[in-house]
Amino acid sequence: MKLTSVYPVLMARDVAAAAAFYRDVLGFETTFEADWYVSLRQGLWELALLDPDHPTIPEGFRGSPAGGVLLNLEVADVDTVYQDLTARGVEVALPLRSEDFGQRHFIVRGPDGVLIDVITPIPPQGEYVEQFADAATPVDG
Known part of the structure; x- marks a missing residue:
């Protein structure tokens, strides 16, 4: 395919x-x-x-919204997006923070229980450095 x-x-x-x-x-x-x-x-x-x-949804699967989904959105400057969305009153489920696994991110609540993780890749730290394939390791922008 x-x-x-x-x-x-x-x-x-x-x-x-x-x-x-x-x-x-x-x-x-x-x-x-x-x-x-x-x-x-x-x-x-x-x-x-x-x-x-x-009706395009098969019977037996109808009626369930998208809850339980985490949608990742990578952006160039997560800090600016965080300031913008919080100033606009968007509900934050996880405040802005840096993770050792190579992300600076925050999570907002979207419609129907969808979580939206807004991310800027950052260099990984500690044990996570070796867990990335060489070409996939996040680096400073």
Whole structure:
């Protein structure tokens, strides 16, 4: 199989409200919008939202929103994004901090229990340095 695109589709109880969050808070733009499905894009990155009761969802899987998902968004300057989102009143689930495994990040609560981890890679510390493949080791920007 040769992929031409990969993007998450999150099932959202209120597709319009979820789309507004991703547009207004995270800067995505709408590329397609129906009452049951919204496709969003920011640069090369895509995200879609789908009503969990839509008939395209197989029976037995319908009705469940996207809770339990952690969506990682890497940015150039996590400190600036943190200041912006907290000033706008976005609910922070994990405050800004640096991790020895190579991330400076914070987590906000998105629609339907989705957690959004906003990350800037930083050099790993201690035991984590050797756990990265050479080409994948985060370095200072």
